[in-house]
Amino acid sequence: MTADHTPRGTVHTPVSVRPGAAVAIALLTFLLSAFILPAAVPDRPTAAYLSAGLIGAGVVFGVLLAADFARAAAARRAGAEVSGITVGAFGSRLTTMTQITEPVAAARVARAGLLVGGLGGGALVVLGWLAPGGAAALAGSVGLWAGGLLLLLTASELLPTPRTGGGRLLAAAVYRRTGSRERADAAVARAAVIVGWTLIASGLAVTFLTSPAGLWVALLGWIALGAGRLEQSRLRTNRLLAGVRVGEVMGPAPESVAGWRTVAAAVDEVVAPAVAASGRTVFTVVDFDGALAGVVFLRDLDAVPLDDRGLTRVSKVGVPMAAVCLTTPDELLTDLLPRLAGRPGAGLALVVDDIGGARPQPVGAVGHMEITKALAVASLRAAVAGAHGGAGGPGGAGPGTVGRVPDAARPVD
Numbered sequence: 001m002t003a004d005h006t007p008r009g010t011v012h013t014p015v016s017v018r019p020g021a022a023v024a025i026a027l028l029t030f031l032l033s034a035f036i037l038p039a040a041v042p043d044r045p046t047a048a049y050l051s052a053g054l055i056g057a058g059v060v061f062g063v064l065l066a067a068d069f070a071r072a073a074a075a076r077r078a079g080a081e082v083s084g085i086t087v088g089a090f091g092s093r094l095t096t097m098t099q100i101t102e103p104v105a106a107a108r109v110a111r112a113g114l115l116v117g118g119l120g121g122g123a124l125v126v127l128g129w130l131a132p133g134g135a136a137a138l139a140g141s142v143g144l145w146a147g148g149l150l151l152l153l154t155a156s157e158l159l160p161t162p163r164t165g166g167g168r169l170l171a172a173a174v175y176r177r178t179g180s181r182e183r184a185d186a187a188v189a190r191a192a193v194i195v196g197w198t199l200i201a202s203g204l205a206v207t208f209l210t211s212p213a214g215l216w217v218a219l220l221g222w223i224a225l226g227a228g229r230l231e232q233s234r235l236r237t238n239r240l241l242a243g244v245r246v247g248e249v250m251g252p253a254p255e256s257v258a259g260w261r262t263v264a265a266a267v268d269e270v271v272a273p274a275v276a277a278s279g280r281t282v283f284t285v286v287d288f289d290g291a292l293a294g295v296v297f298l299r300d301l302d303a304v305p306l307d308d309r310g311l312t313r314v315s316k317v318g319v320p321m322a323a324v325c326l327t328t329p330d331e332l333l334t335d336l337l338p339r340l341a342g343r344p345g346a347g348l349a350l351v352v353d354d355i356g357g358a359r360p361q362p363v364g365a366v367g368h369m370e371i372t373k374a375l376a377v378a379s380l381r382a383a384v385a386g387a388h389g390g391a392g393g394p395g396g397a398g399p400g401t402v403g404r405v406p407d408a409a410r411p412v413d
Contacts, residue, residue, distance in 0.1 A: 064150075
């Protein structure tokens with residue numbers, strides 16, 4: 001489980017090691033000691049192969065961790081707050097409390113990690129190539145293998161996709177030339193789609209003509225293609241919803257349920273009447289002093305066995321506030337969507353009167369239905385505006401105009 005990680009303290013950046021890291025190191029050690037090293041340097045003791053394999057796996061993870069330390073230093077110079085580095089089954093991953101949105105700063109962070117990974121891999125390959133024979137041959141093979149793997153990982157990170165260092169470098173280059181963040185993101189998305197199709201075609205050709213290893217290239221292309229298409233979809237959504245604020249599309253505020261009441265009492269007193277009257281499927285949970293404690297869904301209440309509903313508290317089956325996204329009516333919907341995706345547990349965002357207040361009160365909610373309806377209305381209005389020759393045509397509206405939807409027609413969840 002990811003919660004069972006072991007914290008490791010560092011001078012500047014905390015590091016968390018998850019159990020998956022031990023599994024990955026063990027797997028790499030096994031591959032090296034059982035197959036790769038015996039084939040490259042035969043007739044060595046089993047203990048030597050195991051020791052060399054463990055050292056090789058440790059070196060790979062060490063360089064990956066060093067690359068993330070370099071990214072952390074660059075992120076701090078860019079003004080971001082670094083929360084830590086997580087070492088898991090697929091290497092290490094840097095997490096920040098604040099997202100770096102400026103393309104040039106994001107490129108500097110990506111460049112720092114790519115340089116460390118590339119230089120580390122290149123140095124290991126050179127040392128392995130120059131290693132003399134005899135007793136040092138095993139160490140040379142470890143260096144060649146570890147360095148080659150690091151160079152391969154660096155090359156895959158250089159692919160121009162929205163979530164890779166190569167994509168951030170491309171976005172920064174386009175942003176410097178055009179000054180447009182949207183054009184930079186669109187260029188990365190197009191490049192990811194082109195590279196994805198190219199890798200898929202190349203991988204399939206290699207698979208059918210020479211070796212099944214081409215499937216890995218095709219898989220990498222499929223991942224790049226998916227990331228590019230997802231980014232293009234996000235950009236289309238942002239264009240349609242440009243200028244639309246949460247207050248224009250939000251549904252009515254959910255009714256409140258006391259968290260200390262039993263599920264049976266809550267269903268009889270609040271939930272059943274609300275469902276019969278308006279079809280509500282989500283409710284806010286409040287604590288003893290009336291403060292928001294989370295949300296609870298009709299499906300979660302219904303999932304409680306009948307025999308337990310008289311004993312189970314609503315707070316036990318609800319989603320806590322830590323997993324609920326809060327917003328205000330004035331926030332742009334395009335700014336809310338990434339935050340809502342980062343907290344999928346609740347499946348909706350509560351709209352409150354004052355996020356920074358001592359006791360914010362819900363004034364609405366935005367869920368899948370509201371977002372889907374906003375996109376549909378924006379698409380229709382953009383089509384009508386285009387038919388009239390532009391966003392300023394008679395009776396038309398630009399892509400950023402959605403219009404207020406009546407409360408009765410705006411279901412939540």
